[in-house]
Amino acid sequence: MNKITVVLLMIILGLFLPALSGQHKSFRHDSLKQQWASPADFRVPESVCWDSKNEVIYVANINGKPLEKNNKGFISKLSITGEIISLKWIEGLHAPKGMGIHKGFLFVSDIDHVAKIHIAANRLVKKFPAEGAVFLNDITVDHLGRVYISDKSTNRIYRLTGDKMEKWLDSPTLNSPNGLYAEKNRLLVGTKEAVSAIDYEDKNITTFIKKTGAIDGLVPDGKGNYIISDWSGRIHLIHPNKEKILLLDTTPDKINAADIDYIPGKKLLLVPTFFDNRVTAHTLQ
DSSP, rough: HHHHHHHHHHHHHHHHHHHHHTTTOEEETTTTTEEEEOOTTOSSSSEEEETTTTTTTEEEEEETTTOOOOOOOOOOOOOOOTTTTEEEEEEEEESSOOHHHOOOOOOEEEBTEEEEEETTTTTEEEEEOOOOOTTTEEEEETTOOEEEEEEETTEEEEEEETTOOOOEEOOOTTSOOOOOEEEEEEEEOOOOOOOEETTTTTOOOEEEOOOOOOOOEEOOOSSSOEEEEEEEEEEEEEEEEEEEEEEOGGGGGGOOOOOOOEGGTTEEEEEEEOOOOOOOEEEEE
């Protein structure tokens, strides 16, 4: 076999062996290790929410199009080890997305209203319409029990206090607000290109972390950093004074990374995969 033949053979093998062996192109940082993947029984899982009291993971299933009022959306219960406890724990929603917990209640955004679910009673108890809302997305709850909801289509933040729903902030400065996280003195908002910080009292908006890229999920890691997902399949670790670190990229395999959650005590990152219909769990070192 001459040298030219050998070179051609190596090129051919280099092109076709990865496909033949079923290798994926996804990237995973050394500090991130997958622990489990749930069965692919969900129906467009958009967000996950860890309930520390009951030690269960809630999964919001759109089960249709993101803005379709089809009454087919539902919430699932998932164990910390990836087993589905109840696929359709709560039904009767449209396209549920962000979730937050306060004093035994689960709050869920659902296109133009927020659903309030009594966790112990296993039932939906009330819906709160958000006037003028178009695409309610993420939810977070502050230390006083006030529920904040982002509307990425109107650049608004709504707030539910008790039974009162209000347009809390309406600003063009917020470019497609999505991921939310409530800290003690400020609300963090993930947008198309940054994390903004909003003072609860005067509603002053400042840029907290720049050049993040688009943000879907936004959660703290408990060590001064934040973890963000961009829906397409990329997850980064970010900090206001450091370069962002790519932890996971499943875009080559066309697996999404929607509204994530993180359990600091277990160092466990939970990722809903949207069209892939699973939840995956990864330890972060």
